[in-house]
Amino acid sequence: MITLALSKGRIFEETLPLLAAAGIEVTEDPEKSRKLILPTSRPDVRVVLVRASDVPTYVQYGGADLGVTGLDVLLEHGSEGLYQPLDLRIAQCRLSVAVRADYDYAHAVRQGARLAVATKYLGLAREFFARKGVHVDLIKLYGSMELAPLTGLADAIVDLVSTGNTLRANHLVEVERIMDISARLVVNQAALKLKREPIRRIVDAFASALPQN
Ligand code: ADP
Ligand code: PRP
Ligand code: MG
Numbered sequence: 001m002i003t004l005a006l007s008k009g010r011i012f013e014e015t016l017p018l019l020a021a022a023g024i025e026v027t028e029d030p031e032k033s034r035k036l037i038l039p040t041s042r043p044d045v046r047v048v049l050v051r052a053s054d055v056p057t058y059v060q061y062g063g064a065d066l067g068v069t070g071l072d073v074l075l076e077h078g079s080e081g082l083y084q085p086l087d088l089r090i091a092q093c094r095l096s097v098a099v100r101a102d103y104d105y106a107h108a109v110r111q112g113a114r115l116a117v118a119t120k121y122l123g124l125a126r127e128f129f130a131r132k133g134v135h136v137d138l139i140k141l142y143g144s145m146e147l148a149p150l151t152g153l154a155d156a157i158v159d160l161v162s163t164g165n166t167l168r169a170n171h172l173v174e175v176e177r178i179m180d181i182s183a184r185l186v187v188n189q190a191a192l193k194l195k196r197e198p199i200r201r202i203v204d205a206f207a208s209a210l211p212q213n
Contacts, residue, residue: 021209
Protein backbone atom coordinates (compact mmCIF):
# COMPACT_ATOMS: atom_id res chain seq x y z
CA MET A 1 0.00 0.00 0.00
CA ILE A 2 1.20 3.50 -0.91
CA THR A 3 -0.13 6.38 1.23
CA LEU A 4 -0.10 9.93 -0.15
CA ALA A 5 -0.67 12.90 2.20
CA LEU A 6 -2.52 15.89 0.76
CA SER A 7 -4.24 18.94 2.25
CA LYS A 8 -7.75 19.95 1.22
CA GLY A 9 -8.20 22.90 -1.10
CA ARG A 10 -5.66 24.08 -3.65
CA ILE A 11 -3.05 21.38 -3.00
CA PHE A 12 -5.65 18.62 -3.40
CA GLU A 13 -7.23 20.22 -6.48
CA GLU A 14 -3.95 20.98 -8.23
CA THR A 15 -2.51 17.52 -7.49
CA LEU A 16 -5.48 15.72 -9.10
CA PRO A 17 -4.20 16.13 -12.70
CA LEU A 18 -0.79 14.79 -11.66
CA LEU A 19 -2.43 11.78 -10.01
CA ALA A 20 -4.48 11.23 -13.16
CA ALA A 21 -1.23 11.07 -15.13
CA ALA A 22 -0.13 8.29 -12.78
CA GLY A 23 -3.40 6.45 -13.44
CA ILE A 24 -4.72 7.34 -9.98
CA GLU A 25 -8.21 8.75 -9.55
CA VAL A 26 -9.47 9.78 -6.12
CA THR A 27 -12.93 8.24 -5.92
CA GLU A 28 -14.39 10.46 -3.18
CA ASP A 29 -14.75 14.25 -2.99
CA PRO A 30 -13.07 15.56 0.21
CA GLU A 31 -15.36 18.61 0.21
CA LYS A 32 -18.42 16.33 0.47
CA SER A 33 -17.12 13.56 2.70
CA ARG A 34 -15.92 13.62 6.32
CA LYS A 35 -13.55 10.73 5.62
CA LEU A 36 -9.85 11.39 6.19
CA ILE A 37 -8.67 8.33 4.25
CA LEU A 38 -9.79 8.42 0.65
CA PRO A 39 -9.64 5.38 -1.59
CA THR A 40 -8.44 5.68 -5.16
CA SER A 41 -9.03 3.81 -8.40
CA ARG A 42 -5.87 1.84 -7.56
CA PRO A 43 -6.31 -0.65 -4.73
CA ASP A 44 -2.66 -0.15 -3.69
CA VAL A 45 -2.87 3.67 -3.38
CA ARG A 46 -4.76 5.76 -0.80
CA VAL A 47 -4.86 9.47 0.01
CA VAL A 48 -4.84 10.81 3.58
CA LEU A 49 -6.11 14.34 4.24
CA VAL A 50 -4.08 16.38 6.72
CA ARG A 51 -3.62 20.06 7.51
CA ALA A 52 -1.23 21.72 5.05
CA SER A 53 1.30 22.37 7.82
CA ASP A 54 1.17 18.71 8.93
CA VAL A 55 2.13 17.14 5.57
CA PRO A 56 5.93 17.16 6.27
CA THR A 57 5.35 15.62 9.72
CA TYR A 58 3.26 12.76 8.31
CA VAL A 59 5.81 11.97 5.63
CA GLN A 60 8.83 12.38 7.91
CA TYR A 61 7.52 9.84 10.45
CA GLY A 62 6.12 7.45 7.84
CA GLY A 63 2.42 8.15 8.49
CA ALA A 64 2.43 8.68 4.74
CA ASP A 65 4.94 7.51 2.13
CA LEU A 66 4.63 10.62 -0.01
CA GLY A 67 3.10 14.05 0.30
CA VAL A 68 2.55 17.31 -1.51
CA THR A 69 3.47 20.43 0.43
CA GLY A 70 4.31 24.08 -0.18
CA LEU A 71 7.97 25.09 -0.08
CA ASP A 72 6.95 27.60 2.60
CA VAL A 73 5.71 24.81 4.85
CA LEU A 74 8.68 22.60 4.05
CA LEU A 75 11.31 25.26 4.84
CA GLU A 76 9.53 26.32 8.02
CA HIS A 77 9.22 22.70 9.18
CA GLY A 78 12.65 21.48 8.09
CA SER A 79 13.26 18.63 5.66
CA GLU A 80 14.99 16.02 7.83
CA GLY A 81 14.16 12.50 6.63
CA LEU A 82 12.45 13.83 3.52
CA TYR A 83 13.54 13.18 -0.03
CA GLN A 84 12.42 15.96 -2.39
CA PRO A 85 12.44 14.64 -5.92
CA LEU A 86 10.20 17.22 -7.63
CA ASP A 87 9.17 20.83 -7.80
CA LEU A 88 5.54 20.30 -8.92
CA ARG A 89 5.16 23.96 -10.07
CA ILE A 90 1.61 24.05 -8.66
CA ALA A 91 0.22 26.33 -5.91
CA GLN A 92 2.60 29.04 -7.08
CA CYS A 93 2.93 32.18 -5.00
CA ARG A 94 5.61 34.14 -3.18
CA LEU A 95 6.54 34.85 0.41
CA SER A 96 6.62 38.61 0.95
CA VAL A 97 6.74 41.40 3.47
CA ALA A 98 3.75 43.75 3.38
CA VAL A 99 2.81 46.89 5.29
CA ARG A 100 -0.03 49.43 5.35
CA ALA A 101 0.06 51.66 2.29
CA ASP A 102 0.62 54.68 4.59
CA TYR A 103 3.58 53.09 6.46
CA ASP A 104 7.06 54.15 5.33
CA TYR A 105 8.86 50.81 5.54
CA ALA A 106 12.07 51.99 3.83
CA HIS A 107 12.34 54.89 6.26
CA ALA A 108 11.77 52.64 9.29
CA VAL A 109 14.49 50.26 8.06
CA ARG A 110 16.93 53.15 7.39
CA GLN A 111 16.30 54.52 10.87
CA GLY A 112 17.10 51.13 12.41
CA ALA A 113 13.61 50.97 13.93
CA ARG A 114 12.49 47.81 15.69
CA LEU A 115 9.65 46.35 13.61
CA ALA A 116 6.73 44.33 14.96
CA VAL A 117 6.15 41.61 12.37
CA ALA A 118 3.14 39.25 12.42
CA THR A 119 3.44 35.92 10.61
CA LYS A 120 2.87 32.20 10.73
CA TYR A 121 6.40 31.77 9.33
CA LEU A 122 8.47 32.59 12.42
CA GLY A 123 11.59 30.75 11.23
CA LEU A 124 11.60 32.15 7.70
CA ALA A 125 10.83 35.68 8.93
CA ARG A 126 13.54 35.54 11.61
CA GLU A 127 16.10 34.37 9.06
CA PHE A 128 15.12 36.99 6.46
CA PHE A 129 15.28 39.99 8.81
CA ALA A 130 18.46 38.75 10.51
CA ARG A 131 20.19 38.56 7.12
CA LYS A 132 19.00 42.11 6.42
CA GLY A 133 20.18 43.31 9.81
CA VAL A 134 16.72 44.52 10.81
CA HIS A 135 15.62 44.06 14.41
CA VAL A 136 12.16 42.51 14.70
CA ASP A 137 9.68 41.45 17.33
CA LEU A 138 7.90 38.49 15.79
CA ILE A 139 4.24 37.85 16.58
CA LYS A 140 2.99 34.35 15.79
CA LEU A 141 -0.38 34.15 14.03
CA TYR A 142 -2.20 31.18 12.48
CA GLY A 143 -4.06 33.06 9.72
CA SER A 144 -5.58 36.36 8.54
CA MET A 145 -2.13 37.95 8.78
CA GLU A 146 -3.36 40.88 6.68
CA LEU A 147 -5.44 42.06 9.61
CA ALA A 148 -2.45 42.65 11.90
CA PRO A 149 -1.20 45.98 10.45
CA LEU A 150 -4.78 47.27 10.17
CA THR A 151 -5.46 46.81 13.87
CA GLY A 152 -2.11 48.05 15.19
CA LEU A 153 -1.01 44.55 16.18
CA ALA A 154 2.04 44.78 13.90
CA ASP A 155 3.95 47.14 11.59
CA ALA A 156 4.43 44.48 8.93
CA ILE A 157 3.47 40.95 7.96
CA VAL A 158 5.28 38.09 6.30
CA ASP A 159 2.74 36.13 4.24
CA LEU A 160 2.03 34.52 0.90
CA VAL A 161 1.01 36.65 -2.07
CA SER A 162 -0.34 35.37 -5.36
CA THR A 163 -2.62 37.76 -7.26
CA GLY A 164 -2.18 40.53 -4.68
CA ASN A 165 -5.96 40.74 -4.29
CA THR A 166 -5.91 40.14 -0.53
CA LEU A 167 -3.28 42.85 0.01
CA ARG A 168 -5.19 45.33 -2.17
CA ALA A 169 -8.50 44.60 -0.47
CA ASN A 170 -6.87 45.45 2.86
CA HIS A 171 -4.89 48.53 1.73
CA LEU A 172 -1.54 46.82 2.18
CA VAL A 173 1.47 46.98 -0.13
CA GLU A 174 4.21 44.47 -0.80
CA VAL A 175 7.61 45.92 0.16
CA GLU A 176 9.90 42.86 -0.09
CA ARG A 177 9.73 39.60 -2.01
CA ILE A 178 11.45 37.03 0.17
CA MET A 179 11.19 34.00 -2.12
CA ASP A 180 9.15 32.26 -4.80
CA ILE A 181 7.05 29.36 -3.55
CA SER A 182 5.57 26.30 -5.23
CA ALA A 183 4.44 22.88 -4.06
CA ARG A 184 6.96 20.06 -3.72
CA LEU A 185 6.63 16.31 -3.74
CA VAL A 186 8.22 14.86 -0.61
CA VAL A 187 8.95 11.19 0.00
CA ASN A 188 9.76 9.32 3.21
CA GLN A 189 13.36 8.10 2.84
CA ALA A 190 12.70 4.67 4.32
CA ALA A 191 9.63 4.16 2.12
CA LEU A 192 11.74 5.06 -0.88
CA LYS A 193 13.98 2.08 -0.11
CA LEU A 194 11.23 -0.39 0.83
CA LYS A 195 8.74 0.54 -1.91
CA ARG A 196 11.18 1.80 -4.51
CA GLU A 197 9.42 0.58 -7.66
CA PRO A 198 5.84 1.79 -7.03
CA ILE A 199 7.11 5.12 -5.68
CA ARG A 200 9.46 5.55 -8.63
CA ARG A 201 6.54 5.00 -11.03
CA ILE A 202 4.45 7.68 -9.32
CA VAL A 203 7.36 10.17 -9.27
CA ASP A 204 8.04 9.55 -12.97
CA ALA A 205 4.37 9.96 -13.92
CA PHE A 206 4.18 13.24 -11.94
CA ALA A 207 7.38 14.46 -13.59
CA SER A 208 6.01 13.82 -17.07
CA ALA A 209 2.77 15.68 -16.28
CA LEU A 210 4.14 18.88 -14.68
CA PRO A 211 2.67 22.21 -15.74
CA GLN A 212 4.94 24.00 -18.22
CA ASN A 213 5.38 27.44 -16.58
P1 ADP B 1 -3.69 26.66 4.73
O1 ADP B 1 -4.99 26.16 5.26
O2 ADP B 1 -2.51 26.22 5.53
O3 ADP B 1 -3.68 28.13 4.45
P2 ADP B 1 -3.66 26.40 1.84
O4 ADP B 1 -4.35 25.32 1.08
O5 ADP B 1 -4.19 27.77 1.74
O6 ADP B 1 -3.54 25.89 3.35
O7 ADP B 1 -2.15 26.50 1.39
C1 ADP B 1 -1.40 25.35 1.09
C2 ADP B 1 -0.16 25.77 0.33
O8 ADP B 1 -0.54 26.37 -0.91
C3 ADP B 1 0.69 26.82 1.04
O9 ADP B 1 1.62 26.21 1.90
C4 ADP B 1 1.35 27.53 -0.12
O10 ADP B 1 2.51 26.82 -0.53
C5 ADP B 1 0.29 27.47 -1.21
N1 ADP B 1 -0.56 28.69 -1.25
C6 ADP B 1 -1.16 29.30 -0.21
N2 ADP B 1 -1.85 30.37 -0.61
C7 ADP B 1 -1.70 30.44 -1.95
C8 ADP B 1 -2.21 31.32 -2.96
N3 ADP B 1 -2.98 32.36 -2.65
N4 ADP B 1 -1.89 31.08 -4.25
C9 ADP B 1 -1.12 30.01 -4.57
N5 ADP B 1 -0.60 29.15 -3.66
C10 ADP B 1 -0.90 29.35 -2.36
C1 PRP C 1 -3.56 32.90 1.05
C2 PRP C 1 -2.54 33.80 1.72
C3 PRP C 1 -3.04 35.19 1.40
C4 PRP C 1 -3.71 34.98 0.06
C5 PRP C 1 -2.88 35.56 -1.03
O1 PRP C 1 -4.72 32.81 1.81
O2 PRP C 1 -2.46 33.54 3.12
O3 PRP C 1 -3.94 35.66 2.35
O4 PRP C 1 -3.83 33.56 -0.17
O5 PRP C 1 -3.44 35.31 -2.30
P1 PRP C 1 -3.78 36.52 -3.28
O6 PRP C 1 -2.53 37.36 -3.40
O7 PRP C 1 -4.13 35.86 -4.58
O8 PRP C 1 -4.92 37.29 -2.71
P2 PRP C 1 -5.81 31.65 1.52
O9 PRP C 1 -6.59 31.96 0.28
O10 PRP C 1 -5.10 30.35 1.50
O11 PRP C 1 -6.77 31.78 2.76
P3 PRP C 1 -6.58 31.09 4.20
O12 PRP C 1 -5.25 30.42 4.25
O13 PRP C 1 -6.69 32.24 5.15
O14 PRP C 1 -7.72 30.13 4.29
MG1 MG D 1 -4.27 29.35 2.99
